[in-house]
Amino acid sequence: MSETFLAPYPDYDVLAKWDTPSWNEQTREVMAHRLREVPGRRFFDEEEWAVLVAVCERVVPQPERAEPVPIAPWIDAALFEGRGTGTHFATLPSGPEAWRRGLESIDREARARHGCGFAALDATRRDDILEAVDAGDVDAAIWRDLPARTFFRHLLLEQIVALYYVHPDAQSEIGFGGPASPRGYVRLGPDRLDEWEAPAAAKRP
Amino acid sequence: MRAPVGVWATEAEQRPRATDGRAPDVFSRDGHVPMRQFEDGEDVDFAIVGTGCGGGVLAAKLAEAGLSVVAFDAGPFWRPLADFASDEREQDKVYWLDERLSDGDDPIELGSNNSGRCVGGSTVHFQMVALRFRPEWFAARSRLGYAVDWPVDWRTMWRYYAEVEDALKISGPVSYPWGPDRGRYPYRAHEVNAAGLVLARGAEALGVPWAATPLATVSAPRGKSPPCVYRGFCKIGCSTNAKQSVLVTYIPRALAAGAEIRDLAMVGRIESAGDGRVTGVHYHRDGQWRFQRARNVVVSGYSIETPRLLLNSATDRFPDGLANGSGTVGRYLMVHSNHAVWARFEEEIRWYKGPPSMAVCEHWNYVDDHPTKDFDGGYAFMSQGPLPVDFAKALVSNTGTFGTALRNRMAEYNHMAGLKIVGETMPQAENRVTLDEETDALGLRRARVTFSYADNDKRLFRHSLGFMKRMIEAAGGFDAYETSSTAHLMGGCRMGHSPEDSVTDADGRTWDVPNLWICDGSLMPTAGGVNPSMTILANAARIADRMKALAARGELAARHA
Numbered sequence: 001m002s003e004t005f006l007a008p009y010p011d012y013d014v015l016a017k018w019d020t021p022s023w024n025e026q027t028r029e030v031m032a033h034r035l036r037e038v039p040g041r042r043f044f045d046e047e048e049w050a051v052l053v054a055v056c057e058r059v060v061p062q063p064e065r066a067e068p069v070p071i072a073p074w075i076d077a078a079l080f081e082g083r084g085t086g087t088h089f090a091t092l093p094s095g096p097e098a099w100r101r102g103l104e105s106i107d108r109e110a111r112a113r114h115g116c117g118f119a120a121l122d123a124t125r126r127d128d129i130l131e132a133v134d135a136g137d138v139d140a141a142i143w144r145d146l147p148a149r150t151f152f153r154h155l156l157l158e159q160i161v162a163l164y165y166v167h168p169d170a171q172s173e174i175g176f177g178g179p180a181s182p183r184g185y186v187r188l189g190p191d192r193l194d195e196w197e198a199p200a201a202a203k204r205p
Numbered sequence: 206m207r208a209p210v211g212v213w214a215t216e217a218e219q220r221p222r223a224t225d226g227r228a229p230d231v232f233s234r235d236g237h238v239p240m241r242q243f244e245d246g247e248d249v250d251f252a253i254v255g256t257g258c259g260g261g262v263l264a265a266k267l268a269e270a271g272l273s274v275v276a277f278d279a280g281p282f283w284r285p286l287a288d289f290a291s292d293e294r295e296q297d298k299v300y301w302l303d304e305r306l307s308d309g310d311d312p313i314e315l316g317s318n319n320s321g322r323c324v325g326g327s328t329v330h331f332q333m334v335a336l337r338f339r340p341e342w343f344a345a346r347s348r349l350g351y352a353v354d355w356p357v358d359w360r361t362m363w364r365y366y367a368e369v370e371d372a373l374k375i376s377g378p379v380s381y382p383w384g385p386d387r388g389r390y391p392y393r394a395h396e397v398n399a400a401g402l403v404l405a406r407g408a409e410a411l412g413v414p415w416a417a418t419p420l421a422t423v424s425a426p427r428g429k430s431p432p433c434v435y436r437g438f439c440k441i442g443c444s445t446n447a448k449q450s451v452l453v454t455y456i457p458r459a460l461a462a463g464a465e466i467r468d469l470a471m472v473g474r475i476e477s478a479g480d481g482r483v484t485g486v487h488y489h490r491d492g493q494w495r496f497q498r499a500r501n502v503v504v505s506g507y508s509i510e511t512p513r514l515l516l517n518s519a520t521d522r523f524p525d526g527l528a529n530g531s532g533t534v535g536r537y538l539m540v541h542s543n544h545a546v547w548a549r550f551e552e553e554i555r556w557y558k559g560p561p562s563m564a565v566c567e568h569w570n571y572v573d574d575h576p577t578k579d580f581d582g583g584y585a586f587m588s589q590g591p592l593p594v595d596f597a598k599a600l601v602s603n604t605g606t607f608g609t610a611l612r613n614r615m616a617e618y619n620h621m622a623g624l625k626i627v628g629e630t631m632p633q634a635e636n637r638v639t640l641d642e643e644t645d646a647l648g649l650r651r652a653r654v655t656f657s658y659a660d661n662d663k664r665l666f667r668h669s670l671g672f673m674k675r676m677i678e679a680a681g682g683f684d685a686y687e688t689s690s691t692a693h694l695m696g697g698c699r700m701g702h703s704p705e706d707s708v709t710d711a712d713g714r715t716w717d718v719p720n721l722w723i724c725d726g727s728l729m730p731t732a733g734g735v736n737p738s739m740t741i742l743a744n745a746a747r748i749a750d751r752m753k754a755l756a757a758r759g760e761l762a763a764r765h766a
């Protein structure tokens with residue numbers, strides 16, 4: 001995965017609308033909490049945490065950011081607070097247990113292949129392992145009855161992107177309008193823009 | 206007590222708001238409206254469990270007829286103007302997030318995918334698509350040769366669709382291309398956004414009709430509801446009250462007519478007496494279990510919680526759960542297949558603007574004989590407008606994409622359009638809700654939901670994927686890809702013609718217990734190829750009129766003829 005991220009809306013920032021009619025009081029409060037009160041580690045132990053952080057770095061690499069969008073702290077917080085998603089797929093253990101076992105299995109998979117933990121691997125090797133997990137091409141003795149792909153796609157990837165794309169930086173990078181209430185939009189047609197939207201992207205090469 | 210899910214207005218999740226003779230005024234930021242209250246020991250005419258499409262309509266219509274009503278909801282009583290943020294994570298607070306076990310060959314996603322938990326039910330976060338069943342579906346067995354017939358005639362339902370469409374002031378097109386005449390919608394149609402115009406262009410290229418979607422959000426002011434501002438966050442709750450949810454339509458009517466609404470009140474068990482009749486409900490509110498006496502109990506908790514409550518109310522006399530003499534409680538659970546085709550476009554679409562589904566094609570709901578149609582039932586499909594998290598989740602769960610490739614694909618967000626079906630699935634006895642051994646925080650056994658597609662269901666969604674791919678490419682889309690998911694719940698306590706294979710009669714009265722009723726989406730014997738809420742609302746409006754007629758004749762709690 002040697003691709004680079006092609007930022008289509010480099011000069012756009014949804015946060016610039018903070019004091020405009022696009023943002024209401026409650027949205028500002030919620031976003032202030034997200035930006036300023038990033039929780040510390042409470043659920044995972046240090047080893048699990050290191051694996052989770054290393055996985056998040058590969059699922060959403062953010063090399064261009066001095067301060068990457070935090071993801072692992074919010075996964076930890078949701079598990080610590082016992083916040084569910086409403087679905088417990090019967091093939092997986094319950095949420096907290098599935099996370100622990102899944103991260104441990106990724107780490108053991110790394111040790112079995114390379115003799116060191118996942119967090120100590122370079123980017124290419126980490127990606128190879130994650131691709132193998134997604135393909136279910138893993139050591140059955142390590143994963144036992146934990147379905148690798150279900151864990152990877154439905155817990156890990158889904159939760160990581162859910163936390164990344166609620167962050168204003170992630171919303172800015174895709175040119176999403178961001179919070180919009182009480183003011184919504186007026187121009188709904190193709191290639192039509194309200195002045196409070198991201199200016200049209202430069203065409204891709 | 207359950208920890209709050211949201212960061213904002215957490216008090217609504219922790220302490221009941223409808224108390225002391227008043228309930229939240231949903232059109233204000235912090236105001237109240239007066240509310241009549243009943244004593245627990247008072248034998249009210251109706252205790253209604255759930256305040257969504259089924260429970261909300263009943264509460265309003267029965268109270269307006271002078272009957273005494275207490276309606277319970279496990280979730281909070283929101284004031285959208287003050288409580289709803291433009292944030293996908295914060296708004297998880299409108300969903301049923303307690304764990305339910307999901308199994309079967311094709312286990313379904315629950316939570317935000319299909320289950321609300323607040324006063325107003327799932328309509329608080331529904332996407333407002335307001336369609337009617339095709340008339341023949343009410344007689345699917347005798348007219349079309351599959352599944353079962355409803356115990357209700359389509360002409361009756363047609364009248365009630367008109368009633369609820371007026372109650373919600375549906376904004377829709379002047380003439381609708383499919384089915385018998387339905388008159389004009391109460392409000393004019395919304396301007397179709399760019400995502401909807403993709404569907405329109407594709408439909409015209411393929412020679413099939415399309416329409417501006419009839420939507421339950423107003424296109425002009427209505428009372429205290431302003432017109433829709435096209436902010437596009439409908440699926441996580443409308444913060445302007447343009448959306449005509451049950452919370453801002455039937456609930457205020459119910460309160461004004463003297464119904465009591467009890468928020469944060471989870472009903473855990475229905476009590477029954479030695480004579481086999483029910484006497485009231487046990488509910489948990491403000492940290493304690495209480496008991497409300499009632500002459501009639503109506504269960505309106507939707508397709509999972511309704512069967513769960515009946516099963517959790519088993520007694521020596523009804524060891525398999527209340528109203529379950531036929532063994533049908535929890536069975537014939539249906540979903541809609543929700544398969545989709547997505548593609549990239551040269552122009553910017555920016556589908557985040559406007560309600561997510563502004564154009565619809567019901568072509569395959571009304572075609573019976575066609576060389577490619579190799580399935581029973583039908584499907585509608587609509588243009589799409591997922592918010593970023595929703596879109597990203599569908600992308601990763603279906604493709605496994607991660608890394609810079611993921612960020613680059615998400616960066617095409619503004620150039621994407623999609624077509625997604627609401628695909629009928631067949632009622633199957635083995636698709637069902639049962640009780641798991643594990644219990645929730647209140648000690649109530651959790652629901653286990655078992656779902657597998659039938660072969661017919663698979664033929665249907667495969668057909669749709671082929672058709673939608675052709676259409677999206679005909680509209681100019683490229684790099685098309687497919688995703689699969691499910692939407693909506695139907696059935697689980699179906700009504701029918703006989704106590705042998707259904708839970709209730711056409712009035713929603715359970716065959717086994719004369720003063721126990723069901724009124725919600727779980728009654729649906731078939732799923733149809735359209736979003737279900739208008740059908741659930743119309744059926745509830747019809748049942749309310751039946752109850753009123755029976756009450757007037759003194760036959761409410763009578764046995765079946």
Ligand SMILES: Cc1cc2nc3c(=O)[nH]c(=O)nc-3n(C[C@H](O)[C@H](O)[C@H](O)COP(=O)(O)OP(=O)(O)OC[C@H]3O[C@@H](n4cnc5c(N)ncnc54)[C@H](O)[C@@H]3O)c2cc1C
Nearest residue numbers: 255257258259279326327332333334472506725726736738
């Ligand atoms: C994201 C999403 C989008 C949708 N979009 C559309 C759409 O565009 N068009 C459409 O037609 N339909 C749509 N639907 C479906 C529609 O919202 C539901 O089919 C409909 O609301 C179901 O009505 P109901 O009365 O059966 O249940 P609900 O509306 O879900 O109401 C049930 C209520 O009962 C309460 N309850 C349950 N058990 C208990 C208990 N034991 N004690 C107390 N309270 C209890 C719950 O908290 C809930 O509030 C959508 C659904 C979702 C999830």
Ligand code: SF4
Nearest residue numbers: 433434436437439443
């Ligand atoms: S688009 Fe309209 S209905 Fe949807 S959230 Fe905005 S104002 Fe409400």
